[in-house]
Amino acid sequence: MAIEQDEIEKIAELARIRIDGDQVPEVTQRITEILAMVDRLQAADTAGVEPLANPLDAIQRLRADEVTESNRREDFQAIAPAVENGLYLVPRVIE
Amino acid sequence: MHTQTVSQLLQGLREKRFSSVELTRCFLDRIARLDGELNSFISVDEDNALAQAAAADARLARGEGGPLTGLPVAHKDIFCTDGLRTTCGSRMLDNFIPPYDATLIQRFRDSGSVLLGKTNMDEFAMGSSNETSYYGPVRNPWDHKLVPGGSSGGSAAAVAARLAPAATGTDTGGSIRQPAAFCGITGLKPTYGRVSRLGMVAFASSLDQAGPMARSAEDCALLLNTMAGHDPLDSTSSVQPVEDYCAGLGNSLQGLRIGLPREYFGEGLDSATGAAVRAALAELEKLGAELVDVSLPHSELTIPTYYIVAPAEASTNLSRYDGVRYGHRCDDPRDLHDLYTRTREEGFGDEVKRRILVGTYALSAGYYDAYYKKAQQVRRLIKDDFMRCFEQVDVLAGPTTPGPAFGIGAKSNDPVAMYLEDVYTLAVNLAGLPGMSVPAGLVGGNPVGLQLIGRHFAEGRLLNVAHRLQQVTDWHLLEPAAGRDA
Numbered sequence: 001m002a003i004e005q006d007e008i009e010k011i012a013e014l015a016r017i018r019i020d021g022d023q024v025p026e027v028t029q030r031i032t033e034i035l036a037m038v039d040r041l042q043a044a045d046t047a048g049v050e051p052l053a054n055p056l057d058a059i060q061r062l063r064a065d066e067v068t069e070s071n072r073r074e075d076f077q078a079i080a081p082a083v084e085n086g087l088y089l090v091p092r093v094i095e
Numbered sequence: 096m097h098t099q100t101v102s103q104l105l106q107g108l109r110e111k112r113f114s115s116v117e118l119t120r121c122f123l124d125r126i127a128r129l130d131g132e133l134n135s136f137i138s139v140d141e142d143n144a145l146a147q148a149a150a151a152d153a154r155l156a157r158g159e160g161g162p163l164t165g166l167p168v169a170h171k172d173i174f175c176t177d178g179l180r181t182t183c184g185s186r187m188l189d190n191f192i193p194p195y196d197a198t199l200i201q202r203f204r205d206s207g208s209v210l211l212g213k214t215n216m217d218e219f220a221m222g223s224s225n226e227t228s229y230y231g232p233v234r235n236p237w238d239h240k241l242v243p244g245g246s247s248g249g250s251a252a253a254v255a256a257r258l259a260p261a262a263t264g265t266d267t268g269g270s271i272r273q274p275a276a277f278c279g280i281t282g283l284k285p286t287y288g289r290v291s292r293l294g295m296v297a298f299a300s301s302l303d304q305a306g307p308m309a310r311s312a313e314d315c316a317l318l319l320n321t322m323a324g325h326d327p328l329d330s331t332s333s334v335q336p337v338e339d340y341c342a343g344l345g346n347s348l349q350g351l352r353i354g355l356p357r358e359y360f361g362e363g364l365d366s367a368t369g370a371a372v373r374a375a376l377a378e379l380e381k382l383g384a385e386l387v388d389v390s391l392p393h394s395e396l397t398i399p400t401y402y403i404v405a406p407a408e409a410s411t412n413l414s415r416y417d418g419v420r421y422g423h424r425c426d427d428p429r430d431l432h433d434l435y436t437r438t439r440e441e442g443f444g445d446e447v448k449r450r451i452l453v454g455t456y457a458l459s460a461g462y463y464d465a466y467y468k469k470a471q472q473v474r475r476l477i478k479d480d481f482m483r484c485f486e487q488v489d490v491l492a493g494p495t496t497p498g499p500a501f502g503i504g505a506k507s508n509d510p511v512a513m514y515l516e517d518v519y520t521l522a523v524n525l526a527g528l529p530g531m532s533v534p535a536g537l538v539g540g541n542p543v544g545l546q547l548i549g550r551h552f553a554e555g556r557l558l559n560v561a562h563r564l565q566q567v568t569d570w571h572l573l574e575p576a577a578g579r580d581a
Contacts, residue, residue, distance in 0.1 A: 015410060015455040017448055018436035030510055034453055037511050038399040044473050051471030052478060054301055055287045055527020061330060075194040081424035088419050091430050
């Protein structure tokens, strides 16, 4: 399936990845090649086949709702780009 | 000391023929001398390694210690190491110092092993050549113009060049087995869920699995004994009991039924590589195994299925890199949107961006059924093919790769050509099975591998087959020029 440049721009926006305008044709070309390769899937007969999400068909195990971890906020925030008073800082969102 | 196997080194340590400090120093010196050219390590923390070695020596002197006490091991830079930078081969994590250890790293610490350093890899484990690393390509110790394979290319090159006695890797679509084959070492991808994924930077969560990379099957068994086991902190970790992987190494292969999937010996396989694999199979036959023709009819759909499932999971996993909590952040963001989009533009390399875009596309409204759901359905057909084979045979065997290592730069501008390199390894991850690459000699002076595939949780059987093969052949003992360097 061919993909148009404006679709690539839309996907890049969904994925929150900026692509320089002059690189869009090259990225579009590469993604088109990959989609052409995966399109062979469409010919497979999968009527009635249950999708496989986990190779062992495992189910999510539950555990008791107990506190097992300690609070390490300072350790975690020590590696953040910008923090203040225990909060992560980002550019102003609400004017 | 650097020429000895893990089991020989452990014996030498226990008998006090050398100390862990001497042993660790030996490998640190080799890394300092030889790795400038190979580029197999991203981080080496000499002081910490030597401190761990000294602590190991103290334990050994008291007659204490675990199964790997004093043994230096290199770890792929995908495993979080408390206080030691963990980059995953990406600019995004260039400044990331984890505040905790991956369960795998903790298990190695508990076993007494010395953390030698962190090995180079394709960015976020996405690649088959180690060329997508932000830290530059790793060179193949057998020929510096060739790739070492990927994504665990640094671990494979380090073990092959005798810069580490053993290493860990991860395998999402062949990332342990393919570099093991290209570098002439032994590598095992265990059953999905056998080794904890906690603290292992996520790529495709239903496929990712960690495993050992070493010079022999016996060495891999020693490492897997430390690595395998249930982890309550990883909800996909298996509760299946763990066996002693060394216990069955010497078992007889008499009557073992080895299936040869005919799709793995057809068009696309380099003829000399095919001949090398057949020679290895003939040795197994002499040991009493019976070779059986089998079929995996959905093989041709493996690559398309993988390149939907893996990018879809990757696009979800990598959405966490937002420049807010850790990792790279762009300078002077204008607003929150600019912060996200420019951080991710700068932090990710081209291949990672491509896979995020493909994954986002496959999961987006209007395409989900045609791509993601369809791929998951075919994934079941691929797994069912294997299950049918295992009704007839105990183990499957074939080539690990279509040929020996290719040149640096030969495929780096053609993603689809690169994807085809993993044609024999991807299905094993889709089905969650254990798979192994074992040296099968040289083609044009460079190594190729025999791939062994087992039933779920049959790691012990694969190690047994590989060990018996290595008892009667010397392919695993061949050394590249870099390894012979005194």
